[in-house]
Amino acid sequence: MRIALAQTNPTIGDFDRNMAKMKDIIDKTKSRNCDLVVFPELAVMGYPPKDLLEKAGFIEDNLQVIKGLIKDSKGIGVICGFVDRNTSSVGKPLYNSALLFYNGHILLKVHKRLLPCYDVFDETRYFEPGPPTSSIAYNGKDMGLTICEDIWNDKDFFERRLYSADPVEELVKGGAEILVNISASPYHIGKRNIRWEILKNIATKYKVLVIFVNQVGANDDLLFDGNSLAIGPDGRIVAMAKEFEEDVVILDTQTQKGETHPITQTDSESILKALVMGTRDYVTKCGFKKVVVGLSGGVDSSLVAYIATEALGNENVLGVAMPSPYTSKESMEDAAKLSKNLGIPLEIIPISKIFQAYLKELSSVFKGRAEDVTEENIQARIRGNILMALSNKFGYLVLSTGNKSELATGYCTLYGDMSGGLAVISDVPKTMVYELARYVNREGEIIPQRVLEKPPSAELRPGQLDQDTLPPYEVLDGILREYIEHSKSPSEIIREGYDPEIVREVIKKVERNEYKRKQAAPGLKITTKAFGYGRRYPIAQGYRGL
Known part of the structure; x- marks a missing residue:
């Protein structure tokens, strides 16, 4: 039997587009003498549809x-x-389902x-668990x-199982x-290897051929890497699709040989491809064609x-550079050089006069009060307003540029540098930003070398450096990783040295700035725990655990 593994990039709720894509793949795989073509979970509507599932018309359209x-x-x-x-009068009104059909007849339906x-x-919000x-x-x-989750419950693989049933067994x-x-x-990061191990465990334990077909593409903050594959009873990968793009690979079950396409080789390569895919899909699926980015001359x-x-x-x-009285000549040079290297236009809009007008009106x-963070934030908000004005006038989407370290500690300005429609690197810690930048430059300078060497600074006051306010990023990112991604307590983190x-100070900053993150643009998720839908903390709360 020849089976086609077809990983598609659906747009949530765009039934016509999704159906046309599936029909095209069905025709092409049929012409390649395939006996079966397999599409991903909820391929008809895209995953996750969230509260669209509460609309009766949405469900009916999917059934049609x-x-x-x-x-x-x-x-x-x-x-x-x-x-x-x-159709039962008991339970949630919907099932997350799959069909096998042939020549107009349904052969198998599973929930x-x-x-x-x-x-x-959040699937229990909408779906009823299916029967065996x-x-x-x-x-x-x-x-x-x-x-999907039906294979993530093997008692020999997971130390703690979340469910009593094992559908695979x-x-x-x-x-x-x-x-x-x-x-x-x-x-x-690291999810691919976890999946491989789960699938390999099933294949070798039960001596069966395992076929895994995954969605690819980005839907809002969630990134889907594809990498559909088949693993034989001996644990060998016998067919494998690409990552971060649509792909179809064909497997012959008799010979257990199939097409294997190249995949990423390093974390940096994987993360960059994920972010590029996520940015492209978010921008285009939201109906935009162009974006605007504020360029500070920083990393x-x-x-x-x-x-x-x-x-x-x-x-x-x-690209838009918006120099203030505290912007260095080197930062402007670096922004200009980056723009030239990338081949993008650069608009320079100075903010000094606007800043002075604010100070005059507020004087x-x-x-009687000394200058402080207020004046720094005014500059950031002027820049945010300029970028949003360009967005309004020309229909460009603003990409905000804050990283996870800044968002975690509140080292960012609400309605200032946080302004934008997509926070591209909001789940990328600062140390990883540098790693990715060096990877970008692996074959030649694209990001100016000086950007990677100079101490990071917001340049909102004379001589300002990030480390005036924050611990060294190597220390900060280690603490944040343990606290946010691994949910460790302060005492556990302290015991690590x-x-x-x-x-204590870092965790106070994290807790104090939940209100900022609730108002941030959606960010692309690349770590096990990102700020956003998957991390739900109250703003008004008294627990500190310090």
Whole structure:
């Protein structure tokens, strides 16, 4: 049997576009003599649809698309994900479902049994868990069909299981020779290897062929890396699709040989491709064509400008430098050099006169008070207003340039440098920003070398450096990783060798600035725990745990 693994990049709710793409792949794989084509979880509507699932018309449209696919697909079997109604009077009204159909007939329907409700997942909000299912004979092979989380519960792999049932074990006991898993499994650093280990464990433990087909592309803050694959009973990868782009690979189940396409080799390469994909999809799926980036001459804005250029092309990126009285000549030179290296236009809009106008108008109110962070924030907010004015006038999307270290500690200005429609690197710690910038320059200077060497500074007052306010980033990022991504307590972090006073001060900053993060632009998730939908902390709360 020839099986096509078809990882698609759906736009949530764009049923016509999604259906047209699926039909095109069905026709092409049929012409390549495939017996079966497999699409990802909820391929008809895109994952995650969130509260669109509460709209009756949305559900009906998805069902009509499925009916159309079943009617029009001839001469090849199709597996794809969709949302089905729960006709019972008990339980949630919907199922996260999958169909196998051939020549106008439904051969198998399954409902997802294990519904994740952690981090970015919220499936129990909408879906009812499905009942146990059996495998089905297709082209002479017993095939079991599962959906994403259904394979993430093996008692020999997970130290603590979240569910009592193991759908994989039940299907194998029922005679399944091939296990198909359709997924919308989001990306984070290291996720690929975890998936490989889970799939390899299943394949070798049960001596079955495992086929995994994953969604690719970005939907809001979530990035999906694709990397669909098949693993044989001996644990070998026998077919593999690319990462971060749509792809189709074909597997011959008789020979257990298939197409294997190249994948990323380092974390830096993987992260950059994820961010480029995420930026491109967010911008284009939201209906924008061009973006504007404020260029300070620092490493963060330099990296964001590079990502935007890779995602959209240099003709669709505008750089804007907005020097203040405290902007150094070197920063302006670096911004200009970066723009030239990237081939993007650079507008220079000085803010000194606007800043002085603010100070003049506020002088009577501020009388008798020394300058402080207020005047620094005014400069940041002037810049934010200029970028938003350009966005309004020309229809460009503003990309904000703050990193995770700044967002965590509140070292950013609400309605200032936080202004924008997408926070491209808000889940990238500062030390990782430097790593990515060096990777960008691996074959020649794109980001000016001086940007990587000079001490980071917001340049909002004379002689200002980030380290006047924050610990060294190597220390700060280590503490933030343990506290945010690993959920460790202050005492646990201190026992790892960090200075107790620094740990307590960093965590105070994190807790004090939750209100800022609630008002931040959506950010692309690349770590195990990002600020946003998957990290839900109250703003008004008294627990500190210090």
